[in-house]
Amino acid sequence: MSAGTGKLDVLVTDIKPINTLVKRFQFERADGRPLPNFSGGAHVVVEMKDDDRMRLNPYSLMSSPLDTSHYAISVRRDDQGRGGSLFMHNQVAVGDRLVISYPVNLFALDLRASKHLMLAGGIGITPFMAQMAQLAANGSNFELHYSCRSRSLASYAQEISAHYDHRIHLYYDDEGQQIDISTLLSGQALGTQVYVCGPRGMIDAVCSQATAAGWPDQAIHFEEFITPPTGKPFKVRLARSDKTITVGEHQSLLEAIEAAGIDAPYLCRGGACGQCETDVLSCDGSMLHNDHWLTEDQHASEKKIMPCVSRFEGELLELDR
Amino acid sequence: MVAIMSDDTPEKSIISRPMYGRLSAGNSTHHLFVADAEGAQAILDMQVPNASEFYSRAHIIYIPRDSGNRYLSSLQALNAKQFYTGPSIATALQRLQQTLSTAHMGLQLYLAGTEGLIGQAMQVAMNAGMDYAVIQTEHRGSRARRVQCVHCKGITEDVTTQPVTCSHCGLLLLVRDHYSRRIAAFQGVCINAEDPSYVPEKQEIFK
Numbered sequence: 337m338s339a340g341t342g343k344l345d346v347l348v349t350d351i352k353p354i355n356t357l358v359k360r361f362q363f364e365r366a367d368g369r370p371l372p373n374f375s376g377g378a379h380v381v382v383e384m385k386d387d388d389r390m391r392l393n394p395y396s397l398m399s400s401p402l403d404t405s406h407y408a409i410s411v412r413r414d415d416q417g418r419g420g421s422l423f424m425h426n427q428v429a430v431g432d433r434l435v436i437s438y439p440v441n442l443f444a445l446d447l448r449a450s451k452h453l454m455l456a457g458g459i460g461i462t463p464f465m466a467q468m469a470q471l472a473a474n475g476s477n478f479e480l481h482y483s484c485r486s487r488s489l490a491s492y493a494q495e496i497s498a499h500y501d502h503r504i505h506l507y508y509d510d511e512g513q514q515i516d517i518s519t520l521l522s523g524q525a526l527g528t529q530v531y532v533c534g535p536r537g538m539i540d541a542v543c544s545q546a547t548a549a550g551w552p553d554q555a556i557h558f559e560e561f562i563t564p565p566t567g568k569p570f571k572v573r574l575a576r577s578d579k580t581i582t583v584g585e586h587q588s589l590l591e592a593i594e595a596a597g598i599d600a601p602y603l604c605r606g607g608a609c610g611q612c613e614t615d616v617l618s619c620d621g622s623m624l625h626n627d628h629w630l631t632e633d634q635h636a637s638e639k640k641i642m643p644c645v646s647r648f649e650g651e652l653l654e655l656d657r
Numbered sequence: 658m659v660a661i662m663s664d665d666t667p668e669k670s671i672i673s674r675p676m677y678g679r680l681s682a683g684n685s686t687h688h689l690f691v692a693d694a695e696g697a698q699a700i701l702d703m704q705v706p707n708a709s710e711f712y713s714r715a716h717i718i719y720i721p722r723d724s725g726n727r728y729l730s731s732l733q734a735l736n737a738k739q740f741y742t743g744p745s746i747a748t749a750l751q752r753l754q755q756t757l758s759t760a761h762m763g764l765q766l767y768l769a770g771t772e773g774l775i776g777q778a779m780q781v782a783m784n785a786g787m788d789y790a791v792i793q794t795e796h797r798g799s800r801a802r803r804v805q806c807v808h809c810k811g812i813t814e815d816v817t818t819q820p821v822t823c824s825h826c827g828l829l830l831l832v833r834d835h836y837s838r839r840i841a842a843f844q845g846v847c848i849n850a851e852d853p854s855y856v857p858e859k860q861e862i863f864k
């Protein structure tokens with residue numbers, strides 16, 4: 337498939353349970369060569385062939401960008417989800433071959449910063465693992481505030497605390513601890529950049545409070561991969577390809593387009609990068625927009641859709657694809 | 658050589674020259690103003706919805722220069738949390754640098770007045786790690802240029818004539834329309850290098 341980026345054949349060389357929900361997977365290149373370079377914040381898209389179904393899920397690289405002998409990702413099991421994480425948890429074994437995309441970075445560090453202020457929630461810790469390794473090697477100034485449900489579910493908390501010491505601040509929900517976002521934002525020296533990765537509520541809170549306090553957009557960075565929501569099946573007419581397809585309950589529109597043998601562009605598959613933006617030719621029904629790429633006006637206009645995460649309810653949706 | 662211009666728009670033809678806008682009250686908890694001479698009027702003209710609250714979180718650094726005390730009482734009446742007037746751009750820049758060294762993200766910076774002030778204050782702000790996006794500028798008053806002699810690198814302030822004598826090396830300089838943001842100055846090039854006996858008459862054109 338040529339639509340995303342180039343592909344890499346990898347071997348699963350290690351799988352480690354981190355806690356009851358999270359497993360860490362390590363990949364090495366099948367041909368034994370070093371993997372491509374990447375910068376902290378990059379993700380890869382993992383292809384999962386599950387019987388006759390193909391899933392492609394994005395995962396942030398958490399291993400050090402300084403060591404390209406392997407890549408590592410962490411997968412949090414989601415029992416209610418569409419099955420990608422369950423596939424990784426239950427079907428993938430050490431020694432398996434997988435296909436992953438080249439790394440793409442949509443959450444890059446701004447290296448001109450005098451300080452990097454990082455806020456992580458839950459599994460949102462993973463891109464910061466790679467970024468911290470990169471910053472520590474450069475001798476750059478950073479500080480991480482990491483909020484977790486409980487001590488037992490705090491993936492990598494002990495490891496990073498031991499490694500980065502006072503730069504790491506941990507907060508446990510079940511002990512009533514919370515990141516005081518506004519205080520944190522109000523005391524940062526000029527030249528600080530803020531980065532947030534975690535649940536939607538946390539990202540919204542950091543972005544809106546930073547903006548209200550006068551931080552320029554350029555200094556606010558966030559990443560949230562939305563997992564494509566499930567929903568009622570719906571019909572789509574692909575005008576350029578002259579095909580009509582049905583998007584299944586657990587399938588994304590993008591996956592259904594791909595399953596019909598059509599190359600469609602994508603990078604993040606999580607509603608963030610804008611790559612999959614598609615023109616809507618007609619819409620007899622209502623679109624269920626889930627991305628945070630299009631503006632509210634664009635959502636309302638019903639002229640564009642992001643097929644990686646958005647759905648449709650109604651008679652027929654016709655796309656320029 | 659220099660296009661006729663309206664009173665508040667710098668020559669549009671100079672691509673390297675920064676564009677100036679109109680000050681407008683930004684969204685933040687901290688506001689810092691640096692202005693010289695007529696730049697005061699840009700601050701006074703700014704629409705501020707909740708002025709007393711806004712200025713209770715503002716700091717104004719003002720250099721009256723040849724406007725004397727024309728604007729002082731109006732500026733004071735804004736009741737800024739801090740109000741400082743200084744004798745020269747140099748002292749104001751020093752104060753700006755000090756202020757920025759302990760300032761926090763979110764600070765909005767407003768620069769108003771002559772191009773020399775705006776350009777130099779901008780440099781100080783960028784060196785302190787500020788982002789363009791939180792710096793607003795408004796040009797007011799004199800079009801005098803800050804000129805750097807390309808031969809001795811000396812800076813001559815408040816140049817209104819074409820040509821001008823370099824205040825450092827004494828060469829007669831043609832003031833070019835080439836503006837350097839890095840040094841916040843226009844370039845001055847010797848006008849009579851081939852024939853020093855050629856001394857064109859100085860004309861007052863940057864007013």
Ligand code: FES
Binds near residue numbers: 607
């Ligand atoms: S692939 Fe990135 S927004 Fe759809």
